[in-house]
Amino acid sequence: MTLLYSEVEEELRAAVRDLLADRCPPAAVLAGAESAPGRDAELWKALARDIGAAGLLIPEDLGGAGASAREAAVVLEELGRAVAPVPFLTSAVMATWALVRCGGDAARELLGELAVGETTAALAVSLATSPYALSTPPAAVRAEAGRLTGRVTAVAGADAADLLIVPASGALYAVDAADAVVEVVTSLDLTRPVAMVTFDGTPGRPVGADLAPLRAALAMGAGLLASEQLGLAEWCLATTLAHVKERHQFARPIGSFQALKHRLADLWMEIVQARAAARGAADALARTPGAGAADEGGAGEVALAVAVAQAWCGTAAVHAAEECLQLHGGIGMTWEHPLHLYLKRAKADEIALGTPGDHRDALADLADLPAPLPA
Amino acid sequence: MTVDETAVEERVRAFLARHDPAATPPLDFLRARFDAGLAWVHFPEGLGGLGAPRELQSVVERALTGTPQHDVGRLAIGLGMAAPTILAFGTEEQKRRFLRPLWTGEEVWCQLFSEPGAGSDLATLATRAVRDGDEWVVDGQKVWTSGAHFARWAILVARTDPDVPKHQGLTYFVCDMRAPGVEVRPLRQITGEAEFNEVFLTGVRLPDDLRLGAVGDGWRVAQATLMNERVAIGGAPGRRGGGMLAEITETWRNRPELRTHDLHRRLLDLWVEAEVTRLAGARLREQLAAGAPGPEGSGVKLAFARLNQALSGLEVEMRREEGLLYDDWTFRRSESVDFFGRGPGYRYLRAKGNSIEGGTSEILRNIIAERVLGLPAEPRADKNVPWKDLPR
Known part of the structure; x- marks a missing residue:
């Protein structure tokens, strides 16, 4: 490792x-x-x-x-x-x-x-799907004799997809995107908007007999999302540093004020930890290519590394974007400055594939820290 | 020739074939291990190492599990601070004289840096060393000195020139703790015990061959020590769920009646923070294997202090009525530094020192901000002013 x-x-x-x-x-x-x-x-x-x-x-x-x-x-x-x-x-x-x-x-x-x-391609599941919430399969779409009917909301990447991989009636189907109705909705994240995807007797070819591959894909997505969050947070820190070194108030660069230096030192450390956690998840996912989400036997190490990375990096990216905005002052509130794109992505990423809280909850089992006994 | 994992394993096998750990007296075993280059493999040959990459040390440690070991808590300052500084700045003679007994534990080291008037602003320290022929005469007072009462040697920073700005007038010495004029007094801490001491130096005469580095170069030498200290405190190799986390998670698992939803949420938060900090430390050590400790080590030390304090505080709270108790306030001198020993009350109180010793968390944030992030320094009143003219 x-x-x-x-x-x-x-x-x-x-x-x-x-x-x-x-x-x-x-x-x-x-x-x-x-x-x-x-x-x-x-x-x-x-x-x-x-x-x-x-x-x-x-x-x-x-x-x-x-x-x-x-x-x-x-x-x-x-x-x-x-x-x-x-x-x-x-x-x-x-x-x-x-x-x-x-x-x-x-x-x-x-x-x-x-x-x-x-x-x-795109997976026809909500971006907000938690990898831990799949014990009961999503019932949004049903399959009958190779025809799919139903609606999936908040699907990311559907607008760019020619091919949709659709969980329906406990199995996975491949659908030509042109045969479904994909409506992009006004989204918080301007750079990865979500869409509503509707199937109405749409032809689908079976590609997977159960939903295990879907669980594995969600775990892989969640684990690697941490690296996207890391890159995003790094941009926010670097951009903020450049700004506070340049921006003068009270005849000094604002980055020379200890109040700001300490905040940025703490943010840097949070990102150092995020980098280690994201690399830990990527490395674990790479070493055990067959491993999926928590319910798959023997995959506990991978599931733990993914949960740790997501519990930390989702919050770290949002924090970095929020600090970036605050330390840019009024400039940070303007549409003209690109940092709002980062804030919007960070906030959407926090919800994507399980919130930090979902991943922490999963660690109760993964790290053997059981919940209180029922009263 | 680069030494690889196989070569190290072969060395260990050959060493064990010659020195049966069960039949050799522990000290003889440790001396032999040093001489075989298996003390710290990244040190040069002849000085307890093999000139091998640092990460191969773990190969040695694994292979020598269960053999006689030195007391890392007691030797922490020697191993973590004095040794790398001696290696980097010492003469050949100093390296040969000091490193072997330092590693085997025959000679314990302590650190004479902080003073009552020089804590965060270490460079303003006032202990004077005045040259007298081939000797230096040292006068001053040091404080917060762990293990001074059983140390044979100390690393010492003293002012040799008061007429230049404060960073330029310092020189680094090895201090003989048995020299006349060295007086050690215990300093009782909030835990009730005295792990630390005050050290009074009165007319202490040190031969010039105990100087480490050039006259006036003490600040640079001390920086190397402090970087290593932060790595030593914050970067100790840990297993998942180890350290302070091990104590509280054990209580959590064994005492279901103490669990509440609020504590559960906070414990999971801290568990995640501990795990990402452990990973950050592991990553730092991987980087270290390639070079010297940089200012990044300050970050791990900062995170470690925060975590230890939060975890130990949560454990006292979690124990409720037991949290109202304390094991023993009796004044005594401790023989070793142990962050995790004794009861939860002790751990909670001892952890308060983690954000003060080895650089306060505030100073570490300054170091990160200025040296890692390149942020401008605060305007300063002490720049380019001779030390003797600074307000004190």
């Missing part, structure tokens, strides 16, 4: 960072946030195909890179740092991992298309 970054991971980071610096500066994300919220198709094409990010988690024999959660985590750090409006988490991590875990010819064929970035 290592919590550091390998050379290969740093090279991947540099490639992603260069692309984002070139194609996705904060001003461009801000401009696109209203005209085409959550979408930069050209950027996604470059990331997915040219850099090969779409196929990172896909085995080599299916045309993917056969890389691990560690590499995907580094991509997410950079995407978080740029609040990049691309469906990497929803397609290349969550939907892809569900299909990897499905196995089977139908899933493998779809993975071949995903690997080269020809197809983009």
Whole structure:
């Protein structure tokens, strides 16, 4: 186990960072946030195909890179740092991992298309789904003779998807997005808006016989979301530091006031801890590729690392964005400054895939700290 | 030649073949272990090490589990602070003289840094060292000195030039605790015991070959000690759920009648914080394996202090009526530093020192802000003023 970054991971980071610096500066994300919220198709094409990010988690024999959660985590750090409006988490991590875990010819064929970035997919579940709340399967969609009917709310990445992976009647189905109705709703997060997805006798091909792959995908998504939150928090800290070194009041840089220095030192430490926790989760997910959520036997270590990372990083990212706003003063309240994109993403990420409280609750079992006995 | 894991394992095997841990007197075993380069593998050969990467130490520790060990609590200052400083700044002669008995525990070390008038502002310290031929004559008072009552040697910072600004006039020495003029008085703490001491230095004569580093370079040498101290306090390798957390989680599991929903929520919060701090420490040690401790160690020490205080406070509260009791207020001198020993009341009180010793949490935040984050310093009244002209 290592919590550091390998050379290969740093090279991947540099490639992603260069692309984002070139194609996705904060001003461009801000401009696109209203005209085409959550979408930069050209950027996604470059990331997915040219850099090969779409196929990172896909085995080599299916045309993917056969890389691990560690590499995907580094991509997410950079995407978080740029609040990049691309469906990497929803397609290349969550939907892809569900299909990897499905196995089977139908899933493998779809993975071949995903690997080269020809197809983009999304899991048709609410972004607010907690990985721990799946003991009873979501009943939103039912399947009858290969036809799906029902409605799923707050689906992230559906607007960018050609393919939807849909849990229905206890199994997983692949649906062409064009056959469903995808309505993007006005969302708190301007760079990853959610959509309402409606199926009305929509044809679906079975790809998974049960919901185990869905649980694994949610756990993978939750564990790697921590790296996105880390990158986001790092941007907020770096941007705040640059500001307080520049901004003068009382004839001094405001960053020379001890009250602000101590707050920023504490925030830095919170991010140091977030980095260690996010790397811990990515490393655990990478070492046990078969492991999923808490209810899967022998996967306790992975589940624990994911829960720890999410319990900490969700809060840390929100805190970083809120401190960034406060320490920018009035400038921080303006639409013109991109930091509100980070605040909105951070707050949405806090709810995504289990709140920090959901993950702490899960640790009662995972860390053997049982709840009080009933009175 | 770089020493790898296999080579270290081979060394340990060969060492154990020659020295049966069950049949060798403990001190002989520890001396032999030092001579075999298995004391601290990242130290140079001949000085208790193999010149190997630091992370291979864990290979040695695993392989030598159950063999005679030195008392880490008693030797903490020697191992964590004096040794790396001697290694970095000592002469060959000093390294050969001091490191072996330091590691085996034959000679215990203490630290003569803080003074009644120089705590957070260490560089303003007033203990004087005046040159007299081949010797230095030291006069002053030091405080908060753990283990001075059983220490053979001390690391000492003293003022050798009062006419220059405060950081420039300091020199670093090894102080002979048996020299005439060294007087150690116990300093009773809020726990009731005396782990710390006041040390009075009156006309103490130290030969010049006990100087560590150049005359006037004491601040730089002391910085190396302090960085190592923060890593020693905050970066001790821990297992998940270990340290202060082990005490409270054991109580939690064994005493279901004490559990409430409020305590449960707060305990889970702290458990997560302890785990991410442990991971941050583990990551720091991985980085350390490649180089010297940087200011990042200050962050882990800061987090460690906060956690110890919060966890020990929660445990006293959780125990309710038992929390009203204390095991023993009898004045006594402790033989070792132990943050986790004795009862919950002791742990709660002792943990209060964690945010003061080795740099207060406030000073550590300044260090992080200025040295890691590059934030500008506060305007200062003591810059470029000779030490003797500073208000005191």
